[in-house]
Amino acid sequence: MKVSTSRFGTIEIEEKQVIHLLNGMIGFPEEKRFVLLRHAEESPFFWFQSVENDSLAFVLTDPLWFQPDYDIEISPEDAEGLELDRASEGIQTLVVVSIHPSNGKSEITANLLGPIVINLRNRLAKQIVLYRSPYSHRHTVPIHGNKKP
Numbered sequence: 713m714k715v716s717t718s719r720f721g722t723i724e725i726e727e728k729q730v731i732h733l734l735n736g737m738i739g740f741p742e743e744k745r746f747v748l749l750r751h752a753e754e755s756p757f758f759w760f761q762s763v764e765n766d767s768l769a770f771v772l773t774d775p776l777w778f779q780p781d782y783d784i785e786i787s788p789e790d791a792e793g794l795e796l797d798r799a800s801e802g803i804q805t806l807v808v809v810s811i812h813p814s815n816g817k818s819e820i821t822a823n824l825l826g827p828i829v830i831n832l833r834n835r836l837a838k839q840i841v842l843y844r845s846p847y848s849h850r851h852t853v854p855i856h857g858n859k860k861p
Contacts (some may be wrong), residue, residue, distance in 0.1 A: 713725060713726070713727055713788075715747065715761070715763050715766075716764050716766045717734055717738060717761055717767075717769065718766050718767040719759070719761075719769055720749070720759075721838060723747075723749075723758070723761075725747050725763075728835070729734065729747050729799055729835075730746070730747055730763055731745070731747065731748060731760075731830060731836075731837045732744060732745060732793070732835055732836050732837065733744045733745070733746055733837045733838065733839065734836060734837065734838045735809075735838060736839075737770065737839055738826060738839055738841070739750055740768065741745070743764065743765055743768060743799075745762065745763040745764060746760050746761060746762055746763060746837075747760075747761050747763055748760055748761075748772070748806075748830075749761055751771070752757060752784050756773050756774065756777045757771055757772070757773050758806065758829070759771060759772075760769075760772050760773045760806075760808075765828070769807075770808050770810040771808070771810075771811075772806040772807065772808060772828065773806065773807060773809050773822065773853070774804075774805070774806060774807075775805065775807045775824060775827065776808075776823060778822070778853050778854055779824065779851070780804075780836055780847070781843055782824065783853055784805065784829075784840070784842060784845075785842075786829060786840065787840075788823055789840055790829070790840055793836070793838060794829060794836050794837070795831060795833075795834055795836060797856050802832045802833045803822050803829060803831060803832065804829075804830040804832055805827050805828070805830075805831065806827065806828045806830070807821065807822045807824055807826070807830050808822065808823045808826065808828070809821070809822050809823075809853065810822075810823070810850075819852065820852070820853040821850040821851055821852055821853060821857065822851050822853050823844075823849045823850070824829050824840070824842075824847035824848055824849070824851045824852075825842050825845055825847050825849045826839065826840070826841055826846065826849065827839070827842070828840075832861045844856075852857075
């Protein structure tokens with residue numbers, strides 16, 4: 713299928729690449745179909761491009777890249793909605809990255825309170841809001857980070 717995007721032009725993807733976000737992204741509840749695109753070969757970043765809205769894309773990364781002890785608890789309700797079994801295999805967790813220009817430099821932050829959990833087997837995903845968490849919605853990401861996971 714062909715997907716029009718404002719950043720990448722028209723791209724060709726297979727239907728099996730589409731990720732179905734159960735409740736949409738926070739602030740964009742109507743946007744439920746996305747495709748995950750690698751930013752560059754060795755980059756730790758991805759683009760989470762809406763399939764229906766050509767100008768909507770989020771930058772994502774694996775939080776383990778810069779926060780190796782990052783750990784979340786998925787509620788039984790969220791696990792059921794995502795059709796997860798007890799094993800954590802086949803799950804990918806990504807977080808939204810923001811770039812904040814300041815004094816000629818850019819600060820990169822990640823929303824560790826609102827991770828996106830993807831069931832890789834069925835391509836169902838959900839942005840989960842963590843409660844009672846030590847993480848921040850604006851966690852500083854070191855420019856060089858750690859090794860790519």
